[in-house]
Every structure is written in structure tokens, then in C-alpha cells.
Amino acid sequence: MLASLERRGIRPGPIIRVKHPRGLARAVDTLLALGVERLIVGGGDGTLGAVASRMAHRETILGVLPLGTANDFARTLGIPSNMDAAAGVIADGHVREVDLGRANDAYFLNVASLGMSVASTSELSPVMKRRFGLLAYLYAGALAFTRSPTFHAHVQNGPDSVEMEAHQIVVGNGRFYGGGVLVSRQSSLDDGMLHAYALGTRGRWHFLTTIAMLRLGIPIDQPGDHFLQTQALTIETRHSLPVNCDGEIRTRSPVTFAVEPRALKVFAPQE
Secondary structure, three states: OHHHHHHOOOOOOOOOOOOOHHHHHHHHHHHHHOOOOEEEEEEOHHHHHHHHHHHOOOOOEEEEEEOOOOOHHHHHHOOOOOHHHHHHHHHHOOEEEEEEEEEOOEEEOOEEEEEHHHHHHHHOOHHHHHHHOOHHHHHHHHHHHHHOOOEEEEEEEOOEEEEEEEOEEEEEOOOEEOOOEEOOOOOOOOOOOEEEEEEOOOOHHHHHHHHHHHHOOOOOOOOOOOEEEEOEEEEEEOOOOEEEEOOEEEEEOOEEEEEEEEEEEEEOOOO
């Protein structure tokens, strides 16, 4: 990783290696306190989401070296998975201002969700992701599908509200999640909108069909009982449920989702 940066003429300043997620926030805060102009991070969506939460509304620019399994944030921005090419994006110096989603007080880059995805995350392990790559997500999802019950939710979108039983509710900020699942044909990281939909409201087997469609790149983005575009919404559940933000559990329901436009500066290829 460092060699790729140096080949592109980037001489890294202070370097902090984080072995455990608990040390990530402290490491980022330490570097920001030094007044760094750019913060280059090697990691996956969970790591980048945690870093972005510390960098929101700052002038420091995020540089992304995608080292994760899914790398949906990098995919949305068009950052290559090759380290030399990704370092080249940073060296080119083109900056894009992107939106951040917020679930209560927790930020997210790509997507936040309640329901089955939380069970799926608990089935994943670092060893599984290293060994099987994106296939690990399919395996964990299959296990969660057989074990995850539906839940009752009250969704409030401005003056409109709806009651539903669902397996999963997804709120997207970016364009991709889950290793390349398309949130919406219209979604982007700078549209100032959240794209939310519910899965499994018509039974388990309809839910399985819908998941297959999403994996084939056919998003649920038609207005109606499954999909909505909004700047903010609130979800209440009968029992408090964990909320998955970019693959990490960071808050619980009841949860208010909001979008913060152009809250993060990041090096990205020119559109």
C-alpha cells in the first residue's frame, strides 16, 4: 500500500496502523488534531464509514485505498480496486464532496438497515470474508434468511406514515451496498436524498425473489409501498432493534434517518 503511494509521488506523513476497530476513532482524531490536509485510509466499507463519521464537515480530504471485501463506497466513486490505480486517484487530486447519511447520531456512507442484514452481519467473520470474498455475503445471507423473523415497523415520512411487517428495511445514501447491489437507478452520493425500501412485506418467498432481482442488478426503485425517496424519515419498532450502518452495528431503533449534503470531501476520479 505504501509502495503504491510512493510510486505515485505521495510521501506519507504520520502513519498509524490500527489492529482493532476500537482504536480507529482515536487514531483518526489524533491525525485530525495534527491538522493534516488529507487522510489516506486503507480498508473496507466498515472502516471507511467509521473514519467518515469523524471527518464529517471538515476540510480534511479522505483518500481511499479499497482493501475490503465489498468496497461499495469505492465502487460508487469509481475508485479502482488496484492499489496503484487507487493511489493514482489520490495523486491526481480531484476532490468530490459527497453526502453522508445519518442514523440517529451515527453516520453511514452506503446504507443503513434493520432486520435480516443485522443477522447476516453476525454470521460474517473476518476469516470468512478473507477466504471466500463476496461469496461469504451470499452464505451469510442464506443463513440469515432461514433464521431471521419479520418485525413490525412504523415508518414516518413527513406527514405520511405506514405500518408494515418486513424482513428488512434498507435506507441507502450511496449507489451500491452488499458487494454491488444497486440501491436505485437514480441514487448517487451527491443527490441530497435517501432511498429507502422494505423487503419481505409479502412473505418469505417473495422476499427471496426480490433478493435475487437485486443481486441481478434490478433495483426496487418504483414509488409505492416498497420504495421512497426522502431527505428524512423515522422508523419505530415494537422492540428496539439494532441498526446496521455500513456493516457495523452503530445504533438502535427507534431511529431517525437524515441526509447531510456534501458533508465529506474525498479524492475521486473526475466524473
